[in-house]
Amino acid sequence: MGRTSHSLGWLESPLGSAVLAAERAVLQEELGDVFGFELLQVGAWGGSQLALAARTQHRRLIDPQASGHGAIRADYHSLPIATGSVEAVLLPHTLEQASRPHDLLRETDRVLRGEGHLVICGFNPLSLWGLRHLVGARRFPPVVSRLLTEHRVRDWLRLLGFEIVSTRRYLFTPPWQGLAAGRVPAWLEARGPQFAAPFAGAYLLKARKRVHAVTPIRPVWQKKPQLVGGLAKPTSRSAA
Numbered sequence: 001m002g003r004t005s006h007s008l009g010w011l012e013s014p015l016g017s018a019v020l021a022a023e024r025a026v027l028q029e030e031l032g033d034v035f036g037f038e039l040l041q042v043g044a045w046g047g048s049q050l051a052l053a054a055r056t057q058h059r060r061l062i063d064p065q066a067s068g069h070g071a072i073r074a075d076y077h078s079l080p081i082a083t084g085s086v087e088a089v090l091l092p093h094t095l096e097q098a099s100r101p102h103d104l105l106r107e108t109d110r111v112l113r114g115e116g117h118l119v120i121c122g123f124n125p126l127s128l129w130g131l132r133h134l135v136g137a138r139r140f141p142p143v144v145s146r147l148l149t150e151h152r153v154r155d156w157l158r159l160l161g162f163e164i165v166s167t168r169r170y171l172f173t174p175p176w177q178g179l180a181a182g183r184v185p186a187w188l189e190a191r192g193p194q195f196a197a198p199f200a201g202a203y204l205l206k207a208r209k210r211v212h213a214v215t216p217i218r219p220v221w222q223k224k225p226q227l228v229g230g231l232a233k234p235t236s237r238s239a240a
Contacts, residue, residue: 010142011046018173019141020046022202023092023121026168028053030206034117036087042076042108043094045121045143051090077103081111088117095153096122096144102156109160114211118162121204123147124169129201132175140175150203162207171201 010016031053039056044063051059062072074080076098089108095101123129125147133140133147
């Protein structure tokens with residue numbers, strides 16, 4: 001079974017469905033103000049449904065095993081997209097799957113236009129989800145190779161010159177099938193950010209690519225001469 005089909009199969013389980021429900025809710029709000037011509041979703045997690053809230057004219061999916069209308073099959077670290085050509089990029093748990101997450105972020109930075117948005121979803125290692133990922137006999141959640149702390153991802157984004165616009169912490173559903181998909185009270189997801197945000201199972205980071213204006217430096221011969229100490233005032237002797 002391929003990586004993508006395995007992932008989608010788990011997302012159809014009660015626990016996977018709880019994850020997608022929480023992510024659709026936060027993305028509905030965070031992508032609502034994303035406008036432009038093109039949004040690029042890198043990674044097939046959740047299919048193409050996660051990006052529907054964005055108000056871009058087009059939404060395109062890229063994944064090494066992508067299939068279907070409009071999807072592009074390509075490696076995460078070499079996106080077949082022109083430089084500075086998209087207004088937004090969505091990475092739904094893609095950094096956790098990429099063998100070289102730094103290279104993926106650099107590619108994302110390359111294809112984004114100035115002031116474009118980058119939205120990242122990731123599981124929190126410092127949560128029950130992170131604990132199960134660490135001690136589980138099998139990879140959990142499926143497809144995810146490693147979990148990255150929110151702090152580390154923030155540092156990577158700052159090094160690339162991104163500005164963090166907003167942060168959301170979600171997924172207060174415990175990572176066991178019997179407690180998911182309707183068996184968790186609705187108030188848990190609603191009030192979790194107020195009382196247990198540091199222990200949320202997942203986080204969302206929304207960042208903007210900043211373009212800093214370059215101030216031209218005049219050649220030495222074009223600079224105006226400066227008088228040291230200012231203009232000399234005439235004395236009574238010179239005025240006579």
